[in-house]
Amino acid sequence: MTYGNNGGKHMENIIRQSKGFTLLEVILGIAIIGIISIGIIPILSNSFLLTTRSGQRSDRIYDARESTENMFYDNSGDHSVKIPKKLNFKFRNTEFSVEGQEIKTEVPMNPSGTITIKSFQPN
């Protein structure tokens, strides 16, 4: 459809025609704008979500540290378990090993993931 051949009749038709948008078209348009803004808003608010999550994370780290310390001194860490473990060291030609327990602390994170701290306690 080129304008040159029909003497501008086509353009005139577009302007003169009294048809508006149908309700369906308007609704579709609004829906598309809505979908696009739903896509944009998380980009804007994501940083806040991440900051909040890092706050929860450091909270859980304090919990894990507390639990590890409790386990170390009186076996009362809520999130910790003790696993027997032997550590082997080698200095030049001398080899020796230390018997002890590994203290493993796992604190669940919300909504997913865990904070893990591992520590060693010699016998």
Added chain:
Amino acid sequence: MKYILKNRKGITLAELIIALSLVGVMTIVLYIILLFGNKVFKIDNEQYEIQEELRFTVDAILEDVKYAKELRILSVTDMIDEKASSSYNYFYIQNNSVYQSVYDGANRKETELVSDIEEERSFFAKVDGKQDVFRVKLTSQAASQNYQIDTEVKLINFRLIDPVPVVEGESKEKAIRYLP
């Protein structure tokens, strides 16, 4: 294309009004999104700042208290009374801030660690049934955001001293004194 350039007809008022109102609607929507982004950025900054400051403070307290040889929980009024003539170090919550007071043998130095502390929800405390565990809870509040750290610490040196000392003083207060 040639036709469009030679076309002498203008735009009708109705077309212009419709176009302007469409531009207006889009501008409003974009402006609202911009404002929203700005607001989120601002509160994000507040949240980040109070988290950082509170973490720094709690770490400083835990680090110092963990290796203390003596620890007493006391009220701020008692602390002010004895501070001038004592050689202990102190942490205390006053005027919505946490302060550290260090005595180096000759002079006493006061440092503000964090401001914006909510005093009703912040304290130093004993832990029930445990003699060598110390609890600290600090709540920070700035503008619309708040953040809270509540943790316990084992007093390592207490184990090595015989007879084992205990955490002295009130069960919940706003000040502690310790011997590094």
